Amino acid sequence: MSKARLVITAVVVEGRSPSEVARTYRVARSWVYALVARYRTEGEAAFEPRSRRPAARPGQTPTQTVELVVNLRRSLTRQGLDAGPVTIAWHLQHHHHITLSRATIYRILRRAELVTPEPRKKPRSSYIRFQAEQPNETWQSDFTHWRLANGVDVEILTWLDDHSRYALSVTAHLRVTGRIVVDTFRAATEQHGIPFSTLTDNGLVFTTRFSQGGLTSRNGFETELVRLRVRQKNSRPNHPTTCGKVERFQQTMKRW
Structure with missing residues (x-):
């Protein structure tokens, strides 16, 4: 039996005073009066629990704004542009x-x-x-795909300190190859000096050490690093946060 039914029964049927009932059930006396008044007006409907949702929501986003966001x-998606919350917020404001x-x-x-909700990720604090x-001391490198306004697909290769x-170095190519990786690396070293080490993922243009095909010989980039005595570091598979700086740079580049 709900507390509302107990309170109403105690006052209406048993004839007890609202003050006594309020003390017995540890509720506000004003609530007892409100329940009794509701029962006398609505009858049995007063026993049913009521929604606590506010009658008005002044902080709710206007319908026109919701439609504008959608x-x-x-x-932005049709144009092949970034359509995340940050970009949408920028368009709304400007x-x-x-x-x-x-x-x-x-x-x-x-x-x-x-949007499709993603599985819960590890907290950034970890x-x-x-x-x-x-x-x-270390150069990071990665490449990403982008479609130009004329519909041509390119790959953008970045070298980041x-x-x-x-x-x-930031260069665009129809397809990033091992030769292009070596050429852009050499051009960057001629302008900025030779780094102590490099950090990349395990793409075949960067390394063949972890290839499933069982390649044992070095590729052009690995050979160049050995020649220059540059230490090569690679991220673990499925750990893009290791190369997070260049990954974040690419996200910003695509957004703006």
């Missing part, structure tokens, strides 16, 4: 003079089923952060 998401938090935009996109102590986050 339309921006679809428009083109529509509307300020929304990234969390609010994400909730709108999720309710509209325009990451082991590192940074080279001086310039040219781990200490300063300075972009040493």
Whole structure:
């Protein structure tokens, strides 16, 4: 039996005073009066629990703004541009003079089923952060795909100094090959000097040590590093955060 039914029964049927009932059931006397008044007006419906949802939500995002967020998401996606909450927030602020938090935009996109929730990831506090102590101590490198406005697909190769986050070389190619990796690395060393070490993923253009085909000979980039006495470091498979600086640079480059 619900507490509301007990309170109403005690006052209406048993004839006890509201003050006594309030003390017995440890509730506010005003609530007892409200329950009794509701029972006399609504009858048995007064026994049913009521929603505590507020009658008005002044902080709710206006419907027009919600529709604008959804339309921006679809428009940016069709154009092949970044359509995440950060980009949408920028468009809202600069083109529509509307300020929304990234969390609010994400909730709108999720309710509209325009994003797929990802499995819960490890907290960022668990990451082991590192940074080279001086310039040219470590260079990070990676390449990413991008589609140009004319529909041509290219791959963008980046060399980044781990200490300063300075972009040493950013070049676009129809396809990044081992020869291109060596050529861009040499061009960067001629301009900025030879690094002590490099840090990349395990792509075949960077290393053949972990290839499934059982390759035992060095590729062109590995041979170049041996010639220059540069230490080669590679991230573990499925650990993109190891090369997080160059990965983050590529995200920013695509966004803007």
